[in-house]
Amino acid sequence: MVMGQGAPSGNFDAVVLGGGPAGLAASILMSGAGLKTACADPLFRQLRDRPDSFRDARTIALLQGAIRMLERIDVWPHMQARSAPLWVMRVEDHTERWPGAPAMDFRADELGDEPFGYNIPMPVIVGALWNRALACDNLELIDDAAAEINIGADAARLTLDSGRIISGRLLAAADGRNSPARKAAGIKVNRWAYDQTAIALTFTHELPHDDTSVEFHRPPGPFTIIPLPGDNSALVWVERPEEARRLMALDDEALAAIMQEHMHGRLGRITHIGPRNAFPVAGLTARDYAARRTALVGESAHVLPPIGAQGLNLGMRDAALLSELAAEAHRWDGDPGGSELIAEYDRRRRRDIFPRTAAVDFLNRSLLFGGFPPLQGLRALGLTALKSLPALRRGLMSQGLVPDEDLPAIMRRA
Ligand SMILES: Cc1cc2nc3c(=O)[nH]c(=O)nc-3n(C[C@H](O)[C@H](O)[C@H](O)COP(=O)(O)OP(=O)(O)OC[C@H]3O[C@@H](n4cnc5c(N)ncnc54)[C@H](O)[C@@H]3O)c2cc1C
Structure with missing residues (x-):
């Protein structure tokens, strides 16, 4: 049910603040587990009244764990036709630095009979989650923002812009990188900037992509093409901010000419370019992932450069584990925001988020500062070893995908 101004106050088992993809997923999962749930985001007004006006040039590569979860909550069938499988991830070194690193193919068929994941346009993800959320029992979708958040011993209390007050025993802070809920819980963050901008767009091309994404490593950052259905691909192009501003101002023809140059003939001629968005490349990690009835979900907990498809995965x-723990507490008539759950969530998310943030940071910096020979040497050595040692390569690919036993239950293989 969507309610707006003047709606009555309410007490919930869980309040999810923020209805981006992570918050919507958490809301669907928690309400599905029987928790009386509210999710608030002013974005809902747009999703409800003008769904086609939601634009975001990003496409998101979701790995198999996330896809299995979306299948199990009946969202994946509404995305699949507009998604492309990722069978091969290729890395090519175009830094022209010494020592050169060999091109490297990571092939999903070395691990099993399913692709690494699927590449999906962001509006398709948000639209499908929103439609699923609308059909959930136990879930109230509130098109409003939190103006004030107070976290007490028994519940988190939110005053919305409309004046309505809602409270939840658990507060899922899915309210993005500047998260007011995180602040209210007193959780500190480490933030850093990279002096890079990522341009995201989709384009149509002459030659097939063969379900292969290619990361061209260039000194200002990676230039990554990721397949979409048909002869379409997405591009995430990381550049220095000044150059990105120049590129954003070019017309499609001039931009296509530069893109073709960077792709070294791959995909042939570019025949169409879609709308572009530019994103500052930044890093953030929360010092705690949960505290005082509040659990961080999505970018309130971690922001990473767009390398290796880690962010929304x-x-x-986050959404799946929090829902699993909250459902468990609810099933035993426990407190879904109690200190045990908070400590468990913090402990288990730390294990996953921390090493991935560090690995992505290293990869990005090894490009940015790779003119420093030992760093380039390390990169070249690493890729050479991976190319010649299949067991090492398979080990790295499995780690990248997260071993089944480390995934929340809803993401595991049957
Ligand atoms: C170019 C690019 C490419 C990427 N590619 C990938 C990829 O291939 N794979 C991958 O896994 N990740 C990728 N990512 C990362 C991914 O885009 C993010 O992790 C994801 O979009 C974050 O979603 P979220 O729900 O956490 O946050 P958001 O989408 O930012 O949602 C936060 C929501 O909170 C709401 N909000 C804020 N304040 C309040 C308030 N006071 N009250 C109520 N609501 C509030 C906002 O309105 C917003 O809707 C990429 C990122 C970029 C920039």
Whole structure:
């Protein structure tokens, strides 16, 4: 049910603040487990009244764990036709630095009979989650923002812009990188900037992509093409901010010419370019992932450079684990925001988020500062070893995908 101004106050088992993809997933999962749930975001007004006006040029590569979860909550069938499988991830070194690193293919068929995951346009993800959320029992979708958040011993109390007050025994802070809920819980963060901008767009091309994404490593950052259905692909192009501003101002023809140059003939001629968005590349990690009835979900907990498709995959795992723990507490008539759950969530998310943030940070910096020979040497050595040692390569790929036993239950293989 969507309610707006003047709606009555309410007490919930769980309040999810923020209805981006991570918050919507958490809301669907928690309400599905029987928790009386509210999710508030002013974005809902747009999703309800003008769904086609929601634009975001990003496409998101979701790995198999997240796809299995979306299947199990009946969201995946509404995305699948507009998604492309990722069978091969290729890395090519175009830094022209010494020592050169060999091109490297990571192939999903070395691990099993399913692709690494699927690449999906962001509006398709948000639209499908929103439609599923609308059909959930136990879930109230509130098109409003939290103006004030007070976290007490027994519940978190939120005053919305409309004046309505809602409270939840558990507060899922899915309210993005500047999270007011995180602040209210007193959780500190480490933030850093990279002096890079990521341009995201989709385009149509002459030659097939063969379900292969290619990360061209260039000194200002990776230039990554990721398949979409048909002869379409997405691009995430990391550049220095000044150059990104120049590129954003170019017309499609001029931009296509530069893109073709960076792709070294791959995909042939570009025949169409879609709308572009630019995102500052930043890093953030919360010092705690949960405290005082509040659990961080999605970018309130972690922001990573767009390398290796980690951001929303981590966000979906946040949503899945929090829902699993809250459902367990609810089943035993426990407190879904109690200190045991908070400590358990913090402990288990730390294990997943921390090493991935560090690995992505290293990869990005090894490009940015790779003119420093030992760093380039390390990168070249690593890729050479991976190319010649299949067991090492398979080990790294499995780690990248997260071993089944480390996934929340809803993401595991049957
Ligand atoms: C170029 C690019 C490419 C990427 N590619 C990938 C990829 O391939 N794979 C991958 O896994 N990740 C990828 N990511 C990362 C991914 O986009 C993010 O992790 C994801 O979008 C974050 O979703 P979220 O729900 O956590 O946050 P958001 O989408 O930011 O949602 C937060 C929500 O909170 C709401 N909000 C804020 N304040 C309040 C308030 N006071 N009251 C109520 N609501 C509030 C906002 O309105 C917003 O809707 C990429 C990122 C970029 C920039």
